[in-house]
Amino acid sequence: MTAAPETASASRYDPAELRANLMQADAGVLVCVLAQLTGDAGVVDRFGPLIEHVADPPERIGVTDEQTRSALADAIIAALDAPATDAAEKVTDREFFALLLSTGLGSEVDDEQVDLLLEQGGFRPSAPTLPRTVAIPDTTTMAIIGAGIAGIAVALAAAEEGVSFEIFDRNHEVGGTWLTTTYPGIGVDTPSAYYSLSREVNPNWTNYYPQGAEYQDYLVALADKHQLREHIRFGTEVEALWWDEERGQWQIHTVGADGTRSVSHAGVVVTAAGYLNRPRWPDVKGRDTFAGVSVHSAQWDSSLDLTGKKVAVIGAGCTAVQIVDACVDEVEHLTVFQRQPHWVAPRKRPSDDVPEHRRYLGKHLPYYANWHRLKSYWATADNNYPVILQDPQWAAEHLSISPANDVLLQLCREYIDRTFGAGSELAKKVTPDFAPYGKRIIRDPGGYYAALTRDHVDVEASEPAEINARGIVTADGRQIDLDVIIYATGYHLDFLSTVDIRGRDGRKLSEEWGDSPRAYRGGTVPGFPNLFITSAPNYSPGHGAGANFSMEVLAHYIIECLQLMALRGATTMEVTREAYENYVAGIDEAMSRTVWCHTPNAHTYYRSSSGRVVVSTPFRLVDLWQQHRAPIEEDFTLR
Template identity: 45%
Template sequence: MTDTITTDVTSDEATRLRDAIETCDPAPLLMSLVHVTGDLGLLDEFGARLEITEPGNHYAKGITPTSPPGTFPADVVADIRARAAAILTTESVAALGVPDDALFERMATVATSERVDPEFVPLLLEQAGFVASRRVVPVTVSPPADFDVIVIGAGIVGINAAIKLGDAGFDYTVFEADDEIGGTWWRNTYPGAAVDTPSHYYSYSFELNPDWSKYYPTGTEYQEYLLRVVDKYRLRDNIRFRTRVLSATWNVASRQWDVLTQNADGQTEKHHARAVITALGMLNEANIPDVPGLDSFAGTMVHTASWDADLDLTGKRVVVLGTGCTSVQVVAGIVDKVESLDVVVRSPHWLVPEKAVVNNVPDGEKWALAHIPFYQEWFRLRSYWFASDNLYSLPRIEDDWAAEHFSASPANDMVLRNAQAYLQKSFPNRPDLIEKLTPTFRPYAKRIVKDPGFFRALTRDHVTLHRASFERVTPDGVYTTDGQFIAADVIILATGFQLQFTTTIDIVGSEGRTLAEVWKGGDDPRAYLGVQVSGFPNLFVTAGPNSAPNHGAGHNILSEEQVHYIVECLQYLLENDLDAMDVRQEVLDEYNEKVDAALDKTVWVHPGAQVNGYYRNSAGRAIVPCPWRLVDYWTMLRAPHPEDLVLTPAADNRQDSE
């Protein structure tokens, strides 16, 4: 490691390294220098030059930062780049590998310019990709050949479950109703479809990807990532496509699940499994609004969840119905193609600016992610850190503040002021648009939307915004609830999905009750840890009630947390010679009492939240958000808690249920 980038200036690789050093994020670059040199003095030297703050300190105080959290001073940045130019070679090798917990805590504190407490270290090591998920239940028994697991769905969670079940030695089959893997990212191919969680974090911690083209991935690019993962782990042999699960019934005698499926030809087949994992997501059924005359429209009508790739919008009069993430993405994606665009918005969301949503990842950054030792892991750590528990205070109520303000707290007020300022800046001469686009609820009561160009699209001469809904549809257009008629060639329903927690499948538990009955048709779902339901042994629900990390991070961490827990539960059965585990009803009830009490102090339940938001049920109970910090929920799911469970010893004379 004696050559530096200055000794071979004509080398293409040296040029790429130089560009990477001048382009990439200086914080993970500094951590890479620590790894390459093994010089821990760099932590003391640069740590003393940074202002180390409490995590999320500016949020808690309601202070809008002048630069993104974790930004290093200019002189520090220049020094890091100069040191990197002198130290790094195109073939740099790390002298320091994965640090121990104490050293990692020091490094993470400098990397984020915020104090990182020991409780976060195991989570960060895993989620940043430094270490694989660590098994907790002792592994002394291998899964027997007759221990079959059925996974329902091949989206981000189902793929993860397949990988981890295979790694642990369990035989499994994934049933997928669609033609291909991907779930949301297979179905949603509308113009502008994208992920609103940073690319370099919204991926599996064990499959980091240095090649993202944008800081927020398009739906197409994310689907391509999932396809590569499926091919790498050779999962297709275990996936049954175009096969829908109709029912799953717990067989008390055989202590296993009898699962009935139907393929695309209508043929049904019965299967048996020791455990069933649902991986359907909570938003998987297109929400088609009940509007008189909808079927009478003579033009083209399409829902964003079933986009027609052959649909040509060039020169068409288009009406978009919708208000959330999908609507703002599709409007920004089609505005340059259409003759006229009418956007019908019933209840607008708070939008915030996020330049990175549309930014490409520079080539230098990509090179650094792929080639500089440990750079990618530290880059991912920062992506997670600043979009996770730092944001925990934002949807939480401070009673004294909320009693006198529209916002819920100083932290919530900071988001409100930021969104309001963005509205004013976007439409300086259009008070009519500001009025129509101002929500009547506090920030975070509904999902905060990062603007991909929606506000800019609304300023175009051929675009009209309506603060209304559809009253009725005619063959040639739409009447809105504010009395206007809009002639249309194409109607786009950007109305999202119906909230469903696995209730579309006839799942029958040990007492003969269906999950839909227990959950009151899906209107009042309750689960232990968001995963297990009393009366349904060896059934594991992923993306279940009150498990969504709605204050930050993304669906990917939920996937990894819950799949880890499920594998630990299955291994626990083997290690303890058990046939089944079920959660005690009193434990489930007590857990949900704690969930409700914690959520009562959030904007999702507190007065000011919108009852028609999908976070809440018909009674106003929050059924989607997880009330805990991400680190708390991650810790809860490290291993099963035997005292909370009803455990059934293995039967020596288990018989086939057929």
């Protein structure tokens, strides 16, 4: 069980052990730690020129000679042993912090990023934007639908402002998808050092990329630490949300695990249930006739033993990659049905295990885990933005859409050639015919491509033609006998389509959206007052960072909206039709320049059935952050 996240403490450490670990650490990070411990930015001038930043994907690591490392270690130990000073006050000082960034992150940082980085490093909580001259009324009630990372982020923000809230979750425990999805090898390709809440930096990760059970433990620890369980209705599924004009509140229609239905009310509703919840089974003739075991990755049977079995995996996305990597050594024979290849990036390190010195220093050295969180964010955030932008002149002559995009394409092609042999049949099978990021890029967990070369593994570059009692019939008519079929075929793109949501005058959200969900800032929609959608259309970062970023940004924005209502003496706020349409038009205009609009042959859940890109945001992360610092009052009707 992962311990509840906490700030590193310099107390109770062995000086020799600390020094040994400091000698192995990122020198750039240590300079920043030293500056914050002492309140002296001059250490940047002293040590910075002696440090070189070299690639250690996805970050740049600071390295230097042994003499400099030794001097840094001595200075940090002396700072820890020194009498208390007012240095802590400088940790959140903007000018002081800005002086450290290039040394800590390994690259220059534009001024527009500084305030965002202060938050994302966990050095400063999300700062209030609107005046707090009037308190949010204690009569304000909030219903949060979902107890995953989004629901937890919103709940913590509400608790901090004294807003009464209740969380509804159909499961028996917090965690959302991390609780319910347990297939072999489950993880995420966002670095673990970053994939957390900035207010709860976790120094205890054992893997560079969060594994399912470990991340679930992190979320459970958050719920325990902040006593969220007393605010949660477990085993309670929300079936409908209806706006009650007379009460000026939302009716929340729920059904319990025992089938009992009830209705409760709240002035504000925040949906935090995500948009990928219902497993999608492929429409293949005879699917129900298979005599063996059929399992969807989203509904994994923990008792399923694949040892010595003939197994097929249908799919080639992130989930399929992780399952193949995890089970290839157990099965007698494995057939991968690759419906469409993805670009797969190689793992950059021999192992994904977090080095012991990083875990030790994260626990014992103040600010160290924060800087590694910040480095992980910076390496996968707006620095990566050019990869998704089209250069029309370049794209006219290349498969990639820009020089930046081509760097990734060449990296992936080199990985294919190195693993399968340039021009081989297998290389051809796994090579996509669209630019990287046309579909979500996949990071090889370490053994996926290697697994495809094994003698007992076959790759079928097509969907199954038919399924029968014995197994699968291939597109060219061959029979493959199987014991187990694993469907790694994704989810229905729901965007709340499973909940009956009715706003003013009984208008349904499904009618407002049709087959192309849209939303203004904060996931707001005209006609649906006080409704905020965390997994909103066009709100998911597509080029970097992770869902934790967008959820924290939105949690801040929701509280600022409640504050605006308090300042104006209003009980409801509703985005105007004009603001909504203008904002969506801006999204579409920006989206037209991205990879998702220039790779129509890439099959991706990012698009609705109409072809409009509805999942990812076309904006930089700093733009998204700025857009959600505070509501624009003239864009809302306040009543």
